[in-house]
Amino acid sequence: xxxxxxxxxxxxxxxxxxxxxxxxxxxxxxxxxxxxxxxxxxxxxxxxxxxxxxxxxxxxxxxxxxxxxxxxxxxxxxxxxxxxxxxxxxxxxxxxxxxxxxxxxxxxxxxxxxxxxxxxxxxxxxxxxxxxxxxxxxxxxxxxxxxxxxxxxxxxxxxxxxxxxxxxxxxxxxxxxxxxxxxxxxxxxxxxxxxxxxxxxxxxxxxxxxxxxxxxxxxxxxxxxxxxxxxxxxxxxxxxxxxxxxxxxxxxxxxxxxxxxxxxxxxxxxxxxxxxxxxxxxxxxxxxxxxxxxxxxxxxxxxxxxxxxxxxxxxxxxxxxxxxxxxxxxxxxxxxxxxxxxxxxxxxxxxxxxxxxxxxxxxxxxxxxxxxxxxxxxxxxxxxxxxxxxxxxxxxxxxxxxxxxxxxxxxxxxx
Numbered sequence: 024x025x026x027x028x029x030x031x032x033x034x035x036x037x038x039x040x041x042x043x044x045x046x047x048x049x050x051x052x053x054x055x056x057x058x059x060x061x062x063x064x065x066x067x068x069x070x071x072x073x074x075x076x077x078x079x080x081x082x083x084x085x086x087x088x089x090x091x092x093x094x095x096x097x098x099x100x101x102x103x104x105x106x107x108x109x110x111x112x113x114x115x116x117x118x119x120x121x122x123x124x125x126x127x128x129x130x131x132x133x134x135x136x137x138x139x140x141x142x143x144x145x146x147x148x149x150x151x152x153x154x155x156x157x158x159x160x161x162x163x164x165x166x167x168x169x170x171x172x173x174x175x176x177x178x179x180x181x182x183x184x185x186x187x188x189x190x191x192x193x194x195x196x197x198x199x200x201x202x203x204x205x206x207x208x209x210x211x212x213x214x215x216x217x218x219x220x221x222x223x224x225x226x227x228x229x230x231x232x233x234x235x236x237x238x239x240x241x242x243x244x245x246x247x248x249x250x251x252x253x254x255x256x257x258x259x260x261x262x263x264x265x266x267x268x269x270x271x272x273x274x275x276x277x278x279x280x281x282x283x284x285x286x287x288x289x290x291x292x293x294x295x296x297x298x299x300x301x302x303x304x305x306x307x308x309x310x311x312x313x314x315x316x317x318x319x320x321x322x323x324x325x326x327x328x329x330x331x332x333x334x335x336x337x338x339x340x341x342x343x344x345x346x347x348x349x350x351x352x353x354x355x356x357x358x359x360x361x362x363x364x365x366x367x368x369x370x371x372x373x374x375x376x377x378x379x380x381x382x383x384x385x386x387x388x389x390x391x392x393x394x395x396x397x398x399x400x401x402x403x404x405x406x407x408x409x410x411x412x413x414x415x416x417x418x419x420x421x422x423x424x425x426x427x428x429x430x431x432x433x434x435x436x437x438x
Contacts, residue, residue: 039353044342046351047173048127051146051338054172055125058165060148063124065106067131071096073105077324080105080293085132087140099131104295104318104333107149112327115151121158122151127338147315147335154330156266159299159317160273162332166303166313167279169336173345175305178312180282182244182270183289185296185316186263188237194230205234209288212238229255240287244271247285263298270299295321301334308344312337357382361389 052062071088074081080102087099100106103126111122127146134141148165150158163180170178188209192202201224208216217238221231233254240247248271251264267285274280291300291314300316315334322329342350358377362370367388374384 042353043350047342050172052127054169055148060123060125063107063126064128065103067100068097069100069106071098074098080295087131087133101130101132103128103130103145108321109325111151112322112325112329117328118152121153124149144338145335146338147333149331149333151329151331154319156269157273158332159270162315162334163274163301164277164279166334167282170303175344178303178305179284180301180303181286181289182283182301183286184263184267184298185291185300186298187287188290190259191233195226206290209237210290214238237288242284244283244285251287291316305344308340312340312344356385358384361387363389
């Protein structure tokens with residue numbers, strides 16, 4: 024809360040947004056810590072080759088490139104999972120213990136349509152070394168607890184499996200162009216186009232039955248699993264379905280399963296996901312608020328064997344989706360002190376005492392040419408949560424804070 028009435032409204036709003044944003048980030052870090060995750064960071068600049076050699080990850084046209092003074096091409100960090108995995112892989116060819124890390128960092132992309140630069144904040148976790156369904160469920164449970172912390176209304180976690188679709192299309196042996204088209208139809212759950220597409224291909228009837236069923240394999244986890252078991256699944260697909268079932272059973276033990284739906288048609292554009300994938304949605308935001316999954320093969324790119332799973336939350340989208348009443352509010356100042364030249368020393372000493380005790384204090388000399396005291400006093404008078412106490416013959420306005428008022432009275436008595 025600011026006293027000056029001549030501050031532009033957008034500046035005041037920006038200050039409040041910055042405060043709310045920082046408090047939200049602090050809470051996110053605290054929540055990650057409650058699950059045993061420790062903070063890690065990566066450079067804002069990464070080598071272009073780190074991403075360029077990995078097809079199916081970050082769109083190369085969206086990367087913001089620059090050249091350093093040696094002529095090396097760099098990019099502003101477009102993704103965080105890849106450089107963190109590289110860091111861990113360089114230090115651990117194979118790990119024998121669990122490693123849990125979290126980050127809150129900015130990523131940078133250039134929109135391919137508008138060519139505009141976009142900087143966004145991601146908060147996420149990476150869990151290395153544990154390939155079990157327990158680890159998968161822990162990551163999902165952490166994402167759910169995070170959304171619960173902010174009272175996100177009617178949020179849902181959609182749980183799928185990257186391997187389910189990959190195993191199906193391997194049998195179909197589709198050209199890249201056809202594969203991209205099929206992915207588009209499945210993501211849109213366009214049943215008509217899927218059936219027409221399949222009718223044009225020499226595909227086995229069992230595969231046609233499974234692919235055409237994908238848009239319907241969405242909803243209540245137990246119902247979806249039961250429907251999927253009725254399909255002509257091969258042994259690999261059965262193992263994949265069993266893996267999802269195991270993860271869901273652990274989520275039941277966590278007591279968070281009511282927030283989960285299963286979507287076996289879920290496809291993630293990041294091809295490094297190898298197994299379980301998921302995404303979270305909240306009201307008022309028309310895109311996933313968080314996304315993640317298991318990427319056991321990503322470290323192979325760096326000559327390491329590191330099972331891993333994680334997720335990233337779009338902090339900016341999360342803030343947009345939180346009710347205004349749920350956003351952290353700025354605390355008002357504890358005291359505003361006015362003094363003339365005669366009482367300046369005593370007024371500033373009082374401010375110093377209060378600040379040393381952790382109080383928020385603003386001061387106003389009342390005899391300067393550019394004094395803002397009239398505006399400040401006008402603002403104070405309309406506040407209901409203040410007391411006015413006379414000190415050195417001048418008015419000193421304070422919030423109703425018993426400790427502050429007690430200190431003032433002690434100073435007056437010692438005078």
